Amino acid sequence: MTALEDRVPAIAVSTGGLETPVPDRILGALRPTDDFVVSLVDRLRARARGGRLLPQGVGLGIDHPVLGADGTGTARGADVTTQDPRPILKSGYADDGDGTWKATVGVVGEPAHPGTDVASVEAGRISVSPIAPGWNPGPADHARTAALLAGLRP
Numbered sequence: 001m002t003a004l005e006d007r008v009p010a011i012a013v014s015t016g017g018l019e020t021p022v023p024d025r026i027l028g029a030l031r032p033t034d035d036f037v038v039s040l041v042d043r044l045r046a047r048a049r050g051g052r053l054l055p056q057g058v059g060l061g062i063d064h065p066v067l068g069a070d071g072t073g074t075a076r077g078a079d080v081t082t083q084d085p086r087p088i089l090k091s092g093y094a095d096d097g098d099g100t101w102k103a104t105v106g107v108v109g110e111p112a113h114p115g116t117d118v119a120s121v122e123a124g125r126i127s128v129s130p131i132a133p134g135w136n137p138g139p140a141d142h143a144r145t146a147a148l149l150a151g152l153r154p
Helices: 024-048 117-122 139-149
Strands: 011-015 060-063 078-080 089-095 103-105 126-131
Touching: 011 024, 024 060, 024 139, 060 117, 078 139, 117 126, 126 139
Parallel strands: 011 060, 078 126
Antiparallel strands: 060 126, 089 103
16 A cells, blocks of 8 residues: 555555465465466556556555465456455453453454455455555546456456
């Protein structure tokens, strides 16, 4: 988001969850993720014909699912989505019983909103979300970007 705030075109790419250390299947998913991103950028460059790849102030958030035992499975498709507004992490405090408190952080287990990045990835599909400094772009920029992305395939 900071890049977009500074008027720098940006693509944010995510593969896998919030696990540490990073499991081998997430590392395996990096190759299909990279292949998808390269083909997407090539497509945008071809359509731009030397001009802007995306509307001014709009970037992309790409979320690639981790599929198959080794992470190299093929996604079931690609969707143009919005960013899910639900929080991902929830913080809290736990009393250690000795007068001290421990900070805790957990993953929120709420269901994804339909049509969002999280719902797409949970369905084994690649999510491509137009993004803006304020979160999701306005309807006009989202529609212009979605038109550029129509027909995407893994």
